[in-house]
Amino acid sequence: MKSIIRLAATTVAVIALASGAFAAEFTKGTVKKIDAKAKKVTLVHEELKSLEMPAMTMVFRVKDDAMLEKLKEGSNIEFVAERVEGKLTVTEIR
Numbered sequence: 001m002k003s004i005i006r007l008a009a010t011t012v013a014v015i016a017l018a019s020g021a022f023a024a025e026f027t028k029g030t031v032k033k034i035d036a037k038a039k040k041v042t043l044v045h046e047e048l049k050s051l052e053m054p055a056m057t058m059v060f061r062v063k064d065d066a067m068l069e070k071l072k073e074g075s076n077i078e079f080v081a082e083r084v085e086g087k088l089t090v091t092e093i094r
């Protein structure tokens, strides 16, 4: 019984590690335009492997206002994009 619990705990740890690494996959991009009112940003982005998307220029929603303040038109960023409620959203920036 103990070994089963240990195995389960190990499995959970491995899954957490794997998904964590997946979530933290940053993609390079350049800020082209910011629409603070609509909470949207146009990014020229490199290939987004997590979304199976080739390099292109496109509009993303941003997760929150604090993120918008960090962005400046023309600046190079690294970001994480995810599908939130069916819409492509920038969820992390560094």
Ligand SMILES: [Cu+2]
Residues within 6 Å of the ligand: 045, 053, 054, 055, 056, 057, 058
């Ligand atoms: Cu795209």
